[in-house]
Amino acid sequence: MTSENTLLEEFVQREYAHGFVTDIEADAIAPGLSEDVVRLISSKKNEPEWLLQWRLKAYRHWLTLEEPNWHNVKYPPIDYQASIYYSAPKQRPKLNSLDEVDPILLETYEKLGISLHEQKILANVAVDAVFDSVSIATTYRETLEKHGVIFRPFSEAVHDHPELVKKYLGSVVPYSDNFFASLNSAVFSDGSFCYIPKGVRCPMELSTYFRINAQNTGQFERTLIIAEEGAYVSYLEGCTAPKRDENQLHAAVVELVALDDAQIKYSTVQNWYPGDAEGKGGIYNFVTKRGACRGQNSKISWTQVETGSAITWKYPSVILQGDNSVGEFYSVAVTANHQQADTGTKMIHIGKNTKSTIISKGISAGVGQNNYRGEVKMMKGATNARNFSQCDSLLIGDRCGAHTFPYIEVRNSTAKVEHEASTSKVGEDQIYYLRQRGLSTEDAVNMIVNGFCKEVYDLLPMEFAVEARKLLSVSLEGSVG
Amino acid sequence: MIATENETYQEQHATFQLQFSPAWLVELRQRGFDAFTRLGIPTKTLEDWRFTNIAPLVRRPYALASLAHSDDETTNDEIKALVQQATLDEEFHRLVFINGRYSDEWSLMHDLSVGVVIDNLGNAICDHPSDVQTLLASDHKLDDSTFAALNTAFINDGAFIDIPDGVVLDRPVHLVFLSIGSNHTVSHPRNLIRVGKHSKAHVIESYLGHGDAYFTNAITQVTLEESAELDHHKLQHEQVGALHIALTGVDQRTSSRFRSHYFSFGASLARNELNCVLDGEQIETTLNGLYMPKGDQLMDCRTRIDHAKPHCKSYELYKGILDDRAKGVFNGKIFVHQDAQKTDAKQSNQALLLSDDAVVNTKPQLEIYADDVRCTHGATIGALDEDALYYLRSRGVPAELARKILIFAFANDVVQGVELPAVRRHLESVLLSGHELSEDILSRRT
Numbered sequence: 001m002t003s004e005n006t007l008l009e010e011f012v013q014r015e016y017a018h019g020f021v022t023d024i025e026a027d028a029i030a031p032g033l034s035e036d037v038v039r040l041i042s043s044k045k046n047e048p049e050w051l052l053q054w055r056l057k058a059y060r061h062w063l064t065l066e067e068p069n070w071h072n073v074k075y076p077p078i079d080y081q082a083s084i085y086y087s088a089p090k091q092r093p094k095l096n097s098l099d100e101v102d103p104i105l106l107e108t109y110e111k112l113g114i115s116l117h118e119q120k121i122l123a124n125v126a127v128d129a130v131f132d133s134v135s136i137a138t139t140y141r142e143t144l145e146k147h148g149v150i151f152r153p154f155s156e157a158v159h160d161h162p163e164l165v166k167k168y169l170g171s172v173v174p175y176s177d178n179f180f181a182s183l184n185s186a187v188f189s190d191g192s193f194c195y196i197p198k199g200v201r202c203p204m205e206l207s208t209y210f211r212i213n214a215q216n217t218g219q220f221e222r223t224l225i226i227a228e229e230g231a232y233v234s235y236l237e238g239c240t241a242p243k244r245d246e247n248q249l250h251a252a253v254v255e256l257v258a259l260d261d262a263q264i265k266y267s268t269v270q271n272w273y274p275g276d277a278e279g280k281g282g283i284y285n286f287v288t289k290r291g292a293c294r295g296q297n298s299k300i301s302w303t304q305v306e307t308g309s310a311i312t313w314k315y316p317s318v319i320l321q322g323d324n325s326v327g328e329f330y331s332v333a334v335t336a337n338h339q340q341a342d343t344g345t346k347m348i349h350i351g352k353n354t355k356s357t358i359i360s361k362g363i364s365a366g367v368g369q370n371n372y373r374g375e376v377k378m379m380k381g382a383t384n385a386r387n388f389s390q391c392d393s394l395l396i397g398d399r400c401g402a403h404t405f406p407y408i409e410v411r412n413s414t415a416k417v418e419h420e421a422s423t424s425k426v427g428e429d430q431i432y433y434l435r436q437r438g439l440s441t442e443d444a445v446n447m448i449v450n451g452f453c454k455e456v457y458d459l460l461p462m463e464f465a466v467e468a469r470k471l472l473s474v475s476l477e478g479s480v481g
Numbered sequence: 482m483i484a485t486e487n488e489t490y491q492e493q494h495a496t497f498q499l500q501f502s503p504a505w506l507v508e509l510r511q512r513g514f515d516a517f518t519r520l521g522i523p524t525k526t527l528e529d530w531r532f533t534n535i536a537p538l539v540r541r542p543y544a545l546a547s548l549a550h551s552d553d554e555t556t557n558d559e560i561k562a563l564v565q566q567a568t569l570d571e572e573f574h575r576l577v578f579i580n581g582r583y584s585d586e587w588s589l590m591h592d593l594s595v596g597v598v599i600d601n602l603g604n605a606i607c608d609h610p611s612d613v614q615t616l617l618a619s620d621h622k623l624d625d626s627t628f629a630a631l632n633t634a635f636i637n638d639g640a641f642i643d644i645p646d647g648v649v650l651d652r653p654v655h656l657v658f659l660s661i662g663s664n665h666t667v668s669h670p671r672n673l674i675r676v677g678k679h680s681k682a683h684v685i686e687s688y689l690g691h692g693d694a695y696f697t698n699a700i701t702q703v704t705l706e707e708s709a710e711l712d713h714h715k716l717q718h719e720q721v722g723a724l725h726i727a728l729t730g731v732d733q734r735t736s737s738r739f740r741s742h743y744f745s746f747g748a749s750l751a752r753n754e755l756n757c758v759l760d761g762e763q764i765e766t767t768l769n770g771l772y773m774p775k776g777d778q779l780m781d782c783r784t785r786i787d788h789a790k791p792h793c794k795s796y797e798l799y800k801g802i803l804d805d806r807a808k809g810v811f812n813g814k815i816f817v818h819q820d821a822q823k824t825d826a827k828q829s830n831q832a833l834l835l836s837d838d839a840v841v842n843t844k845p846q847l848e849i850y851a852d853d854v855r856c857t858h859g860a861t862i863g864a865l866d867e868d869a870l871y872y873l874r875s876r877g878v879p880a881e882l883a884r885k886i887l888i889f890a891f892a893n894d895v896v897q898g899v900e901l902p903a904v905r906r907h908l909e910s911v912l913l914s915g916h917e918l919s920e921d922i923l924s925r926r927t
Contacts, residue, residue, distance in 0.1 A: 409841065413839065417860070423855075425852045
């Protein structure tokens, strides 16, 4: 036990590798939230009247809501009046190439190992880098435009394609959906908008790097992806954030719409600042992600690797409306130190022959608490619908927790639901076996954990899979059970 | 609305408290009533009642069921018929409770070994007040439940079984609870069972009734001392139209073994809560259950296993068969405390949906705070296996019969876990007659 403890301690004392602050003057408004703030955000972004009205409706609805308390995570009450709801880096010239981007920003990205240059050249990825709340540079836009793909910051899409935004905004996650979604609807700063026209297979993987920078700024991203009939898109989202002492609130909303035969693949690697060894600081991540398979034979799949944040609260869901539509959820969630995660998915089967797969891998170490909370619903019309869920938890250390709360509701007799869950620790015999063959305990654990998560990693786009593996081994270094 | 409910119950309770009882009991009941008032009737907004809408059913307060007059001939015949229906084996000790009160006339007691007490609670309160007090005081999360509090407020009678150390009870104890001639009345049986060190017993609880719209609100508290063993069976055959709410709380000490067999057939709404606390090492707990709602029945099965100490095992298998517009709720929680290393817990819930109007809500939960454990749960919901149907049909079994055979086999899995042949036979015949199958099916088995 003693050697385990030393290793654990070592791990616990690890500093957050991505903790640094970029010193850029930020254009922030005073902390606090009121109708005036909502109006101010809207006017700063030059938004049309209908969007302002929508924000105000959301804000007024938010006032009537109470913060949810059903989740199994604990945190001190959040003072919503203490947050800053808008912040944009002050210099914001329209840029034509990356050379014009503030070198300090580029340096930040380089420290994170996600250099735009490199990605541009090597990975053939168009990156819409969201730095704090305003997009700095967008690459590959022309290539995308040639194919008719619209991929741009939300604030620009509102002006360029108001009809699309108006039609789909809030159509999957209405402004009244939940406490955090309402808050986001009222004050969302920016985000990504993506539209794939009929029959187009998006020529490249789309990616956005979210980053929280200015201190005390809640980030309220809003992402909207629409895949028209027969379209295909793979969207990547990755996050790291600098070290902070105060908790930062993040309440994002992601909406996906897939029409007939369309496919959306949404991948996330989340590595926000989780707080220090005592659980001080860290990001509060309250996210509402939902996709609607509106059309027949459509498919939405969520893949996520969650290693960061002090609190993760997210349930990427799929509403399977169209007949034969498919929903998938693959997740790896790691909680170490004082991290808490309450995450899972919702699969709502409405159409005939709809199928969903849920694979969730939770890893708890230190005093981390990991919850899987998922719902599978087979509505009356979901003839021959099928679900398979598997939730496995791995425990490392005797003070962590792993909890599973699945909800299953079936209203159709031809529907078939299978759910299985298991919780266990890293087997001593497995470690022994690997050590016999010359591996250090560390490497053995890494290997076992990676094997445990393999099913999910295999589904990540290649460059993300590499990053995810790296993240996981860094997060779990030294934590041997 | 809540106010009028409470007023009615308040009045009832005041009258009830007037009867002569020891001071500690009066005080306990008062505490129960205060808790009931504080908790109020649960609504669907509470997580524990999310799928079971009880409020409309208890909106009109139930009157306390009065003693059945057995000098009345029709009542007498009704009781006789029900007792006959309930009887499993004349060799069993049989305690009959009518409208929540012990009936000497219908009970059947055989000789008991020295030190064994099998009595009704009314007597035990006088004869063994300190034992009763201790057993009543054991915590089974009674404080959190409105209906448990209501039961405590009206504690009066029930079974009292106290088996001393080192006794293997030679015959099972059968507790029969009848509700008779009742019109919107409620009974609150409270059963206390203690099995001493290295002792062993079988207990069966049967619930039956005559007449509609009555309400049974039962609590059974079980304490198993070191290395004690208990097989607990519950056969819920309430009249359709009745409301059945029950809580069984089990406290287990080191090396004890508890096996629960729950079978739910009757009532318009049946909610059964089973809480086991494994407070010692090397404990084994097995929970088996079968619920078969049809028509407009709702059956809500809740289990909670608290692994408080290391090296314990728990197995759970609950199966549901739902037909017509029935609703089934399963809520199973396995809670592993930080100290409970080397826990081995398995839970499985399977539901068979025979109609598109039936609804299943399943919520298996694992809450684990220790690391060196093996915990699994599985839940499956679906229709009958087409391949199995095809197999039977290809061998000349008509479609309808094949269907029945498969349903029977699905349910029989749980029945075969019952050790007592008399209980098993009873359940088999219930299943067979429910599906109009002949006994031949059983005799053909190898």
